[in-house]
């Protein structure tokens with residue numbers, strides 16, 4: 354098991370610290386249009402993960418998406434919530450949040466036109482390790498392709514438990530994990546520390562944090578993998594094989610836990 358570390362000497366939110374580095378990196382991704390590209394790439398499995406969130410449309414619940422990027426998961430959740438419910442997207446990157454707000458304004462107008470009333474949606478700048486939310490205020494928390502960037506995952510998990518209501522759920526999906534060999538060079542490509550672990554390691558971490566009913570599963574992406582060009586070299590062929598194996602056989606790792614009820 355490889356565990357990348359931020360080698361922190363101070364607080365994550367210090368100037369020049371991990372949160373500033375994450376903000377700079379993901380602001381640049383937003384500028385380059387990668388918020389929308391991630392939505393397209395992640396949607397097939399994120400949608401499956403969201404289907405497992407036990408929304409109760411008869412009650413006004415609160416949903417939180419951690420590392421919301423351009424906000425597409427928040428919008429999907431808003432469609433599933435009671436009209437008096439609340440959907441919150443949290444991200445460390447102000448530019449991702451600006452993109453999320455722009456897209457959501459249009460979405461809410463359309464939802465109000467078709468359904469008469471839409472849940473309340475808001476986007477919050479913040480960090481997983483210090484959530485700007487009240488204790489026991491969230492029914493369902495979700496996070497896709499984000500938690501492994503955390504400079505302190507155990508603290509992030511403790512924060513998620515703090516803000517969940519007793520019995521509340523956390524669904525966490527990841528493509529960067531040990532069993533997915535295609536993901537093994539992503540940390541070098543991104544240039545930020547990313548926590549690599551396997552499915553059992555994530556389950557153990559959730560249990561150690563205090564989650565109960567912890568389980569893991571894999572979500573396959575039915576999207577067609579583009580064919581490899583005839584002129585591709587040996588290395589490109591190997592990468593293509595790993596990509597196809599990830600989408601068809603390995604899948605996205607989904608880890609689920611619940612906050613215990615007293």
Ligand SMILES: C[S@@+](CC[C@H](N)C(=O)[O-])C[C@H]1O[C@@H](n2cnc3c(N)ncnc32)[C@H](O)[C@@H]1O
Pocket residue numbers: 375376379391392395399419420421422423443444445446449479480481482496497498499502503504
């Ligand atoms: C790879 S993107 C995934 C975005 C989106 N969830 C999706 O499915 O496309 C990771 C997002 O998590 C955010 N992020 C990473 N680490 C964070 C942290 N410690 N606190 C808050 N946001 C963080 C980034 O700013 C970025 O928008």
